[in-house]
Amino acid sequence: MSTKPTPPAPPGDVWFRPAAAGPRNKPRLSREKIVDAAVALLDEAGVQHLSMRNLAERLQAHATSLYWHVATKDDVVDLALDAVFGEVRLPDGHSPAWRDDIAAFMTELRRVLLRHPWAAPLTNSRPLAGPNALACSEFVYASLVTAGFTGPALSAAASVITTHVTGSAAAETVWHHHDETAPRTAVHDHLQRHAGQYPTLARHFPVSGGDWDAHFTRGAHFLLDGLTANLPARDAGQGGPGEGAE
The missing domain is CATH 1.10.357.10 (Tetracycline Repressor, domain 2)
Known part of the structure; x- marks a missing residue:
């Protein structure tokens, strides 16, 4: 009896699922480093050149090590996009108008x-x-x-x-x-x-x-x-x- 393939997670899924457990040993990579590298790669080459392999090469790491921190390329895109929104300088409070x-x-x-x-x-x-x-x-x-x-x-x-x-x-x-x-x-x-x-x-x-x-x-x-x-x-x-x- 065949099993149905698991459908791919939709964009944005990274915000709605529990974070995966990381490696037991202290990793050289972190989600923050991956996101920083992804934003830099996207700035230089655009979405069409973003891949887990290209990202791993930029980080001088093996592609499989990225999967301790992000599950899919969509995760990377969602995280990078939110990092861009983090650059928006919001006022500390609201003005009267x-x-x-x-x-x-x-x-x-x-x-x-x-x-x-x-x-x-x-x-x-x-x-x-x-x-x-x-x-x-x-x-x-x-x-x-x-x-x-x-x-x-x-x-x-x-x-x-x-x-x-x-x-x-x-x-x-x-x-x-x-x-x-x-x-x-x-x-x-x-x-x-x-x-x-x-x-x-x-x-x-x-x-x-x-x-x-x-x-x-x-x-x-x-x-x-x-x-x-x-x-x-x-x-x-x-x-x-x-x-x-x-």
């Missing part, structure tokens, strides 16, 4: 994600349930609760805040991977040749690319204005750098 808190968080998260170009595209592919990511979520949720959001509106507001940052950081990373001018010119020329199909894009596509910082801040301003407009009547939440930043 919730918009100040959210605008500062968005700017800081963007800064960190742009330092690690592989990270932003992964944020929507796995649960962000590590301690550092949860600390960021706690900060955002607490700010929004103070503003007056509750229930489904609270989770939706938190989601669009994070999505704006991760989406814009991922897009900026892609455009900056190579010289931005050449692909933008190619898209512009293509739209001009097919202006009958895409008349609005042909007229308004930003061939120059513009200023990514201003583009991000403008989007954050629109987002914060939209959240403010949907606050309960008791608190309009006006103020903060998101209101006039450009």
